[in-house]
Amino acid sequence: MAGTTAAPFAVNLAAMGNAAAQNASDYKALVCLYMAGGNDGFNTVLATDSASWNEYQRLRVTADNKSIALPGLGATGGVLPIAPINSQGRSFALHPRLGTVKSLFDAGNVAILANVGTLVQPTTLAQYKAASVKLPPKLFSHNDQQSMWQSDAPEGSLSGWGGRMGDMVASANSNQTFGCISVSGNAVFLTGKQTRQLQITTEGLPGITNLSAGLFGTQPGSNPLQAIITGQGDNKFQNDYAAVVNRAIAAQGTLQAAMVPAGAGGIPNPTQYVNPNTGVAAANPLALQLQAVARVIAGRNTLGVKRQVFYVSMNGFDTHTAQATAHADLMARLDHAIAYFNTVLAALQGTDMRQQVTLFTASDFGRTFTTNGNGTDHGWGSHHFIIGGAVKGRDIYGNFPVTGVNHALDVGSGSLLPTTSVDQYGATLATWFGVPAAQLASVFPNIGNFTTKNLGFMA
Structure with a gap:
């Protein structure tokens, strides 16, 4: 039985790979930056028009004056204003520690995808409450939602959409060993039906x-x-x-x-980042992971690859407590690593690779809008960044939700029912990467349930 089911896929894969190889005269890479624990999207990208800001302050400050709310525009350490092309009639800002991300957004190299999360099909609040449509299994569970984000199935899944993309463009690489590479341990995201992920360290x-x-x-x-x-x-x-x-x-x-060596004469070593809470400089593990990615990309011709998918990650986003300080440090590390990677790609062995490398963020889920007193609890939909020269940036894609609770997307405590699915997010990236429309369903099993399959944030 196994032989009869595998053969059609293998034949189809070979045909797809040959087509990809014929059209793969250029190099493209996708880098998944996974924020493990569930990033608080509400303090990452914020609506700052008066109505939204007032509600934000009301809900993120407790009766005993404990606060996870950020300082406003113009305040010392206040949020950083951005001006999306499509403002949706509102004003927006980023976390105060995302200075580089703001600069890249202003330059048109960062897009924001609003309220994206795991979905099987478009779902309304009434359908969610009645359980009248199929919902993602085991919502709000770290392990299962990490797997859902990376593979479209709960914990125990055998393949992820990064690896399945690798399957579809495998023949673009003369050496398929180096098509899917993790610098952060074993990740189901990079496991394909045919493709094996290669796990490396920051040293190689x-x-x-x-x-x-x-x-x-x-x-x-x-x-x-x-x-x-x-x-x-x-x-x-x-x-x-x-x-x-x-x-x-x-x-x-x-x-x-x-791999091009690290340091002098090779890929520059990242500087230390400064913890905003203590002022102490320290090594940034995420920047070191991205240095390893850059070292591999710089050796792409020797490796014989035209299409690569990478996985890097950082931990600590499960901010039930001490969120104000913990999240500030996380955002500082994220911004520092993105700044480093962008600078390296701009002159990678004498070539500007930013047009050919796209980095995107992912996380278990968002968090609740309401504070538990010192942090936030597990949510659902959240906001994410797509970064690179091929990104149609300086804009917010998808529907940015109403700020607050008890509205048409609130499933409880300001946890958002997503309006954009991970499948749509991934399918847009996959289309840029070279996966044909006819093969998207092989990579994203639920994509057929959504009318819009390309969200338009890639050039």
Whole structure:
């Protein structure tokens, strides 16, 4: 049975890959920046017209004067105004620590997608309350909603839409090992039906120790070691293990030779970022992950790749407590890393790659508009950034919701019913990446339920 179901997909994949290869004279990369824990979109992108701002202040300050509300325009450390092309009759601003994101937005290289989240089909509040339409399973659960965002299925899913995109354009890469790369551990987002994700560290891809050196003080020991771990035999498990090890050895050698070095003469090292709460400078792990991405992209010709999908992440967004300080630090790190990556891509080995590399944010879910006193609880829809030279920026896409609670999108405590689905978000990126419209349903199972499949934020 497995053979009969897999064969049509494989044939279709080969045909799609050949078409992609013929049209893949240029290079394109997608970088998923995942904010684990559920980013508070309400303090990331804000409506600042009088009615919205007054309601924002009312709901984010408690009766005992505890506040997670940000300072207003013009105040010291106040929110940063932006002017979207389509203002929807309102005014908007960004978190005070997103200075670079604001500059890139003003320059037309950042778009904001409003109120996006996991959906199976368009859903109204009445349908949600009556459970009269199919809803995403296990809403508000971290593990399951992380998996829903990355794969369209709850925890336990075997493939993600980044990996499935990799399947569709696989033949654009002469070496398919390097099509989907995570710099942040195992991510279902990058696992395809055919594509295997490659996990690297910020230093690259570590090799197997003692593979080419002496073993237990004897020089000949390295040869028996490699023979043992890569040898074939009569046992199927042994042979499968040997195949994995051989792939790992080959990938490590190829990537080590291709990745442009970090530091002087190579990809510049990121500066330290400054914690806005303490004033202390420290290394930014997200910037180091993006440096590794840039080092791989710089070696794209040696690797033989035309299409790549990357995954990086940062933790700490589950801000039930101490949100005012915690979120400020998170936004500072996010902004610092984006500034670094944009600068590096602008002159990557002498080439401006910003037109060919698109970074986009994702997270488990949004958070509640109402405060629990010192933070926020799990929500649903949220706002996200798309960044790059190919982005039709300086605009907000989708429907920016009413500020407050008890309206047509509030499922409780200001948790938003999304008006745009993750499938639509991903399908727009996939179309730019080179996945044909006829194949979108193979990557995004629910896309057929939505009338609009391309949201228009990519050139």
